[in-house]
Amino acid sequence: MAAKNRSFNVAVVGATGIAGQQFLAALEGHPWFKLKRVAASQRSAGKPYGEAVRDAASGASRWYGEKACPADYLNLNVEQAEHLKIDDIDIVFTALESDAAKEVEPLYAKKCPVISTASAFRYEEDVPIFLPGINPGHAALIETQRKNRGFKGFITPGPNCTTVGLAITLKPLFDAFGVQSVIMTSLQAISGAGRNPGVLGMDILDNVIPYIPKEEEKIEKETGKILGKVAGGKIEHAKIPVSCNCTRVNVHDGHLETVNVGLGKKASLDEVKAVWAKSYEELRASKLPSAPAEMIHYTEDPFRPQPRLDRDRGDGMTTTVGRLRQDHVLPNGVKYVLLSHNTKMGAAKGAILTAEYLIEKGVIG
Amino acid sequence: MAAKNRSFNVAVVGATGIAGQQFLAALEGHPWFKLKRVAASQRSAGKPYGEAVRDAASGASRWYGEKACPADYLNLNVEQAEHLKIDDIDIVFTALESDAAKEVEPLYAKKCPVISTASAFRYEEDVPIFLPGINPGHAALIETQRKNRGFKGFITPGPNCTTVGLAITLKPLFDAFGVQSVIMTSLQAISGAGRNPGVLGMDILDNVIPYIPKEEEKIEKETGKILGKVAGGKIEHAKIPVSCNCTRVNVHDGHLETVNVGLGKKASLDEVKAVWAKSYEELRASKLPSAPAEMIHYTEDPFRPQPRLDRDRGDGMTTTVGRLRQDHVLPNGVKYVLLSHNTKMGAAKGAILTAEYLIEKGVIG
Amino acid sequence: MAAKNRSFNVAVVGATGIAGQQFLAALEGHPWFKLKRVAASQRSAGKPYGEAVRDAASGASRWYGEKACPADYLNLNVEQAEHLKIDDIDIVFTALESDAAKEVEPLYAKKCPVISTASAFRYEEDVPIFLPGINPGHAALIETQRKNRGFKGFITPGPNCTTVGLAITLKPLFDAFGVQSVIMTSLQAISGAGRNPGVLGMDILDNVIPYIPKEEEKIEKETGKILGKVAGGKIEHAKIPVSCNCTRVNVHDGHLETVNVGLGKKASLDEVKAVWAKSYEELRASKLPSAPAEMIHYTEDPFRPQPRLDRDRGDGMTTTVGRLRQDHVLPNGVKYVLLSHNTKMGAAKGAILTAEYLIEKGVIG
């Protein structure tokens, strides 16, 4: 199929929330995807989108994007999520809380591929978690899912935003050297907590909150699943013990992670850098619309990566890595710092790249 | 010697800088120590202290304490560090940059005990790094130091501020279970970088700086030294591989650390908590003027410790620990989060507690 | 009545919220007031207070004080606000949202004085807004209020937290020189927005929000009322045009205000300072338990007042003023910067001082 002719009607569900808005921002001017429908909860249903993201009483905007809401979308009628029409839709992107996702995603999946930022189905055996360039083979699960659940489409959630940078940087090491163990501490941005209720300014100013409920378990589980391989119609998780310490810091966007890795065999720092440098070649060559020029950018500046300076590299789709050093605690240990944009590669725009990737691979099409 | 009769004349060198000011704040109303002399660089020498900490041109204060500068100290004449008179001084506290410390601390040590926040002599073989309640036996080095250097007094620097909380929490585990390995990520406060030049607001706002030059090496080295034992007139460092990732976050005071520890033998979480609960008994019983009621406070609130809420526990002298969990990467692994006040227990007030402790132990007096 | 014998049973309503917690913190160890009862919404009713301020599921604390919750209060039974027993109560302090206050404060006022941080009754003609040392004569309204409403007690709300510092600094100028006009811009702390929903970290980080709904009108109205005088059983508002610009900045506590004032007659800067210096003499002489040594502290440091450094002066009860200069726009103009602690003098502790003051004046007793 020639790229030129690629054209898909898409819907965004949970479109008025912050993650949904990021879908809209990322879909503006997209060469393949045309935003045809938006859906949200009953409270917004029936309003034009532009009204649904404005507070009628005060006139205050509830659109949180860096740029103004794309003008084309202001007049889209907001449908109620449960009743979204999908006959003319090719892909549904969902940006819902987990409970709502659990309920409505299967409705859409009866007909369509559903690519989600919610965790609702992430740990189900027949549900793949795709990361572009890492695990296209997991598409084999889709047949199982369809059989199990009576879908014509399928559901695939993206990983937790903190898993994204970790899995992207581990995958090339895993392939080249093996990975035996991982200890990771995250310094996560407040946008990751969303707005409902989100993190209060008075709680995070001059402070760190050293606990994010359920986050560590998610990352520990997802990493093995994403790096796993399909065997017998199932994903055999990679057996890598991962130990996480997740903290929240007063940063708007961009999750920083310190990563200590025990490799399967000894590797010099130069060898590690070389592996990263040539990673994701196929993906980069494919020049998908949302794919960055570099999936991993290694910086030799010892003071980098920094959230404010590096989060927007590759328009938020590149993982920036620095400070690669030997680690003398883990066997064949190395350690590094990574920075990944939690609301771009880690959420909506990452889901859109996944859709592009699955199209490229013929999984959607 | 009865506590009632304890009375020592002390001097503070580097008194106009921020660490020096913290010494003055901590000495106000001290029951044993009388601040007799203050010294600083040539620029301030000859001025009354109150003038030296005010900008003459603008009238702006250069006193950075939470409370006003103790009135008694405003008229102390600032002497030049190189020419400080020490005939009537029993203990010298120094708060200098490393280069200046290297030069002047030996001058004072000819006569006096010198307790320092500088790293200048920290890694010398004949120099102990005391932490109250942990390594009084290291006092055996003092004789060696005197012989080597022709001192009547001695020099003892405190640990790096980031080592303090780590060593305090590891020591009870080390004694009870053994410690085989440590991986630590620190989220350090900006006050730790001081004011010269310190961390710029525009560099740390909405940001993390994932590198603090020389910090990781210091902690990795000091931990083994502090937990080491004296044998043959030397400190035999504890052979614990420690791997650190030191970052700077936008917090005023209070270093937070995520710590993954491999113990020498399996221990339940309750056993670990019990060990901490009964640790530092002798020190706590001694009721030294600057010692907190608890050296370690364990909190069951999963969202704690937090810098803003926990740094002032025990007037900044208590290390707050929380989130104790099993770690499945390190052998017999546990992990926890700690919070230690970097400019109180981690600097001046910690040095004053060390002085009290060495008096209690008969090393000074 | 001799101060020694003063003893009042008090209740705090809205006790589990952040303002209510501040009442509890300020009442700990109070020499006159004994906290006998606490009340809150139905959700907390029936629980011991300590349980009501902890999240049962996660174990997380919902107590937001700098210091731990006073141990004595942990076991107080939380009553439902509508059904609070007040037979044994002498004063009720309320810390409710305006709607709830409107409903329950009259219930209490049937029997008791009610001192409130809510704005519900603030603009009623028969309701005085007291500021200690400023307008004791407004007590004359209480009889009117009792007649109008059939109360044995009465309701008196404190001013908006941003009015407090403004009125305190204007009153001495008003008495000495007259005040013709006021233009004020506030830079308000996020704690002023409370927690429900409060200001999100992602909205205020690296930002200013230049609008606080209804705030400007409140201050403009209250200032004239507080400085007004009673005539014919009513408060004749002082006719001072006040123009406010209220903004929210990323500061935890402490409202800073730039104030341009047109005086009734020309006054030198020294005369203004002299007036402030001798202001509130009677109040200061009365040595009420919550009154600071200085109601107004003038600083000559041109870089002060600053929220972080000055908010806790006088345990948060002193208004710090600086940068007094001539203003060439307003007639007889002067301008200055003030800093007032919004959750101490500006809220609960200010209300407690008001209670003490009304007792001193014989209005409560």
Next chain:
Amino acid sequence: MAAKNRSFNVAVVGATGIAGQQFLAALEGHPWFKLKRVAASQRSAGKPYGEAVRDAASGASRWYGEKACPADYLNLNVEQAEHLKIDDIDIVFTALESDAAKEVEPLYAKKCPVISTASAFRYEEDVPIFLPGINPGHAALIETQRKNRGFKGFITPGPNCTTVGLAITLKPLFDAFGVQSVIMTSLQAISGAGRNPGVLGMDILDNVIPYIPKEEEKIEKETGKILGKVAGGKIEHAKIPVSCNCTRVNVHDGHLETVNVGLGKKASLDEVKAVWAKSYEELRASKLPSAPAEMIHYTEDPFRPQPRLDRDRGDGMTTTVGRLRQDHVLPNGVKYVLLSHNTKMGAAKGAILTAEYLIEKGVIG
């Protein structure tokens, strides 16, 4: 002269500092200006630019731009400011501290137009301060300046960054209604203080600094000069009393100002908005390369403008205004809030727009 043929060689002096870097960033890909030479202090002289903005010892970048330094500039040889060759240069942009500017700008002005961000010559009688679209007539001063100083070129500094938004929003009101008085409080970003020494993180975190030395006087003076008219070879300052309160808040970029204005005659809010809406027509029509589509953008969202959300409007060249209300203190008073990007329109990029504007007007050419 046809725009197509416009081509000027330019030099940037003070190129390694933060303001100089902003010139380089703004010159990248500029259709008229070719960066031919860069100059800095002796410390950087002789190095390629790329080396001059990197710390050799640590490898740390000293380039502070949002985007990477334009690759073309990395190899430019840094000349020493005093010895900059200007034979092949048409315009010199300087971004120096005031003292250095005082010394070297006259050297360049002997031959070239010098457009500066320094205040060195800003208050000289024969030196115009241009703001595009406001005061092209001030070019009449240039002849006087040339005579007075023996220049073939001339010196023109831009206004203080805080004056920029104020003058831009006042000018249309001044022309339409007259302006009788202005009271302004600024909430200024920390980038305005630069890096030398700049504002320390520990001084601004959880804080406001209510004083910026010399700032208020500058704005009060410059506003009248910019709005003044040329008569008898001099600028007759507009006689507008302006009273400023300048504060520093913890915002990276973007100065917010609350402005109370007394107009020359009564105007409704709609009339004021209409005046702003049609302002700067000629400038906007000229479509200069650095001119924004809107010089003034009025927002009806009551919570805007906000620094983080509005500073980059028009790539940092648009002044965003909101919250227009009546003011009842000043005669014919209105009040509003404005937001102006201090390091774009308020500094380097504003200077570049000024150069374009002076070319358009035939002053440079």
